[in-house]
Structures are given as structure tokens and as C-alpha cells.
Amino acid sequence: MATLYLVATPIGNLEDFSARAVSTLQSVDQIACEDTRTSGVLLQHFQINKPTFSFHQHNEHQKVKHLINLLDGGQNIALISDAGMPAISDPGFLATRAAHQNGHSVIAIPGPNAVTTALAVSGLPSDRFTFEGFLPPKKGRQTRIQEIADSDITSVVYESPHKLVRFLEKLHEFAGDDRWVCITRELTKKFEETDRAQLGELLKRWRNKDSIKGEIAIVIAGKSYSE
Known part of the structure; x- marks a missing residue:
């Protein structure tokens, strides 16, 4: 063996x-x-x-x-x-x-993992969570985003830079302004970035960025979470 x-x-x-x-x-x-x-x-x-x-x-x-x-x-x-x-x-x-x-x-x-690293740094509930990985590019994508918006527990999603704003816009349609979200980019690298806010504010900020690059993990709080 x-x-x-x-x-x-x-x-x-x-x-x-x-x-x-x-x-x-x-x-x-x-x-x-x-x-x-x-x-x-x-x-x-x-x-x-x-x-x-x-x-x-x-x-x-x-x-x-x-x-x-x-x-x-x-x-x-x-x-x-x-x-x-x-x-x-x-x-x-x-x-x-x-x-x-x-x-x-x-x-x-065991060792580094973007899912747990993003979850830990997000400051969002981590006692229960769902890892979605990369969502389907087309078929089933909207359904999965709606399921994330309807979930009572935290979700973690991987997303490519050029799809990030579109993901946030679709999530906003289902979840509204007040959902807490944390975007992590380039974790552990030189230009590491963590941006945590309610979805309405977060969407405004990322729509206004000139360019978005790097590896991205998004942590979305469950619908019943509030601060």
C-alpha cells in the first residue's frame, strides 16, 4: 500500500x-x-x-x-x-x-486556503458557511446567486475580476442595499485588499474602480445577519 x-x-x-x-x-x-x-x-x-x-x-x-x-x-x-x-x-x-x-x-x-482565509478576515459569521467556488458562467448562474441571497448562513464565492461588478449587481437585485459583504483580493500577496461594507455601498465603490485585477474571494453574510 x-x-x-x-x-x-x-x-x-x-x-x-x-x-x-x-x-x-x-x-x-x-x-x-x-x-x-x-x-x-x-x-x-x-x-x-x-x-x-x-x-x-x-x-x-x-x-x-x-x-x-x-x-x-x-x-x-x-x-x-x-x-x-x-x-x-x-x-x-x-x-x-x-x-x-x-x-x-x-x-x-494542510496549509493555505483562500476559502478559510477570506472567511476569517471578513469579520462575518463563520460558525456555518457554504462554499460555492466559481459560479457557472451562464446556465444556472442567476439561480445560484438568488440561492446565496436567500441563504441564512454565510456564503463564500470565487469570482474573476472582470465578472465581479456584474456579480455584485445581480446579488444586489436579490439581496438589497443592507446585506453585509466582504471582498478579498490578492490574499497574502503584496497588494492584498479587504473591503467590507454593506452591499449598496460596496457596489458603488467597485463600480467606480478603473480596473480590477487579481484573485478574488467574496464573503456574503446570511440574510438574517445585522450589525
């Missing part, structure tokens, strides 16, 4: 990479990477010299068999995404399921 390690990587700041994560990557036989070029920068920085192969959303179904064959052959494999925890809005679910189904051990090496 071999082991599949799910290793969290920094979402921005390389100093967030744990000593345990480094030692795990140094100890495995091969590393499955969402993007071998992106991961190569990280691995080189920490002087980790292990064979790598690509494992991303476009080849995940095909590469699972290869990964299981490696585990069946007694090799320990680490799976890393470009940033954050594998299998959380990133490839990894299929590999993790297959490893369990084939009798191999699965161990997570």
Missing part, C-alpha cells in the same frame, strides 16, 4: 509554505502538479528535485489511471495545485477517491 499526499501550497506568500509540506515533497517519489511550470518555480525555490507530471482539470480523468498505477507499484505520490489545497475548487477529488477505492492511504498536508 502506497500513500497519496495532498499538499497545500501558498496562495501568494511563499513564506506560508510549511516545513512539513517541504519535507513531504522531498520524500515522495513523484509529484503531480496542476501546472508543472507554475509548480516548478515553487519546487526550485525550496530546492525540491523530484519527477513531476501534469494533473489538471483538462486531463484529470485520463491521469487518474496513471497515478493509481504508480501507487500500485509502491510509489508515494504528492498532489499539488497551483495555489491552495488540492481538491478544493482544484483538481484532486477523482484522484483521492480512486486512491481510497484501490486501498491506498491518503494524507492531507
Whole structure:
């Protein structure tokens, strides 16, 4: 029986990479990477010299068999995404399921994660929350936004910069001016930004920005929350 390690990587700041994560990557036989070029920068920085192969959303179904064959052959494999925890809005679910189904051990090496980081910094209720990831680009998108607006618990959403204002506008249609929302951008990076306000005010501010860039996570309070 071999082991599949799910290793969290920094979402921005390389100093967030744990000593345990480094030692795990140094100890495995091969590393499955969402993007071998992106991961190569990280691995080189920490002087980790292990064979790598690509494992991303476009080849995940095909590469699972290869990964299981490696585990069946007694090799320990680490799976890393470009940033954050594998299998959380990133490839990894299929590999993790297959490893369990084939009798191999699965161990997570926890670390940076944009969902929990955004939730923690938001100052909004975190005892219960729903993680929506990226919403559908078209079909079902409006329904999901309405469900978020109608929810009694906090929701966390990932959004691309060019869709952010449109998301806020649609949420505003369903939730109104008073809903508390926190937008986090470029978490742990040089230009990290946290903007927390009621939705009406927040929408005005972000409509007036010249340009919006970077990785964005949005935390939306439940409809019954007030301050």
C-alpha cells in the first residue's frame, strides 16, 4: 500500500509554505502538479528535485489511471495545485477517491486556503458557511446567486475580476442595499485588499474602480445577519 499526499501550497506568500509540506515533497517519489511550470518555480525555490507530471482539470480523468498505477507499484505520490489545497475548487477529488477505492492511504498536508482565509478576515459569521467556488458562467448562474441571497448562513464565492461588478449587481437585485459583504483580493500577496461594507455601498465603490485585477474571494453574510 502506497500513500497519496495532498499538499497545500501558498496562495501568494511563499513564506506560508510549511516545513512539513517541504519535507513531504522531498520524500515522495513523484509529484503531480496542476501546472508543472507554475509548480516548478515553487519546487526550485525550496530546492525540491523530484519527477513531476501534469494533473489538471483538462486531463484529470485520463491521469487518474496513471497515478493509481504508480501507487500500485509502491510509489508515494504528492498532489499539488497551483495555489491552495488540492481538491478544493482544484483538481484532486477523482484522484483521492480512486486512491481510497484501490486501498491506498491518503494524507492531507494542510496549509493555505483562500476559502478559510477570506472567511476569517471578513469579520462575518463563520460558525456555518457554504462554499460555492466559481459560479457557472451562464446556465444556472442567476439561480445560484438568488440561492446565496436567500441563504441564512454565510456564503463564500470565487469570482474573476472582470465578472465581479456584474456579480455584485445581480446579488444586489436579490439581496438589497443592507446585506453585509466582504471582498478579498490578492490574499497574502503584496497588494492584498479587504473591503467590507454593506452591499449598496460596496457596489458603488467597485463600480467606480478603473480596473480590477487579481484573485478574488467574496464573503456574503446570511440574510438574517445585522450589525
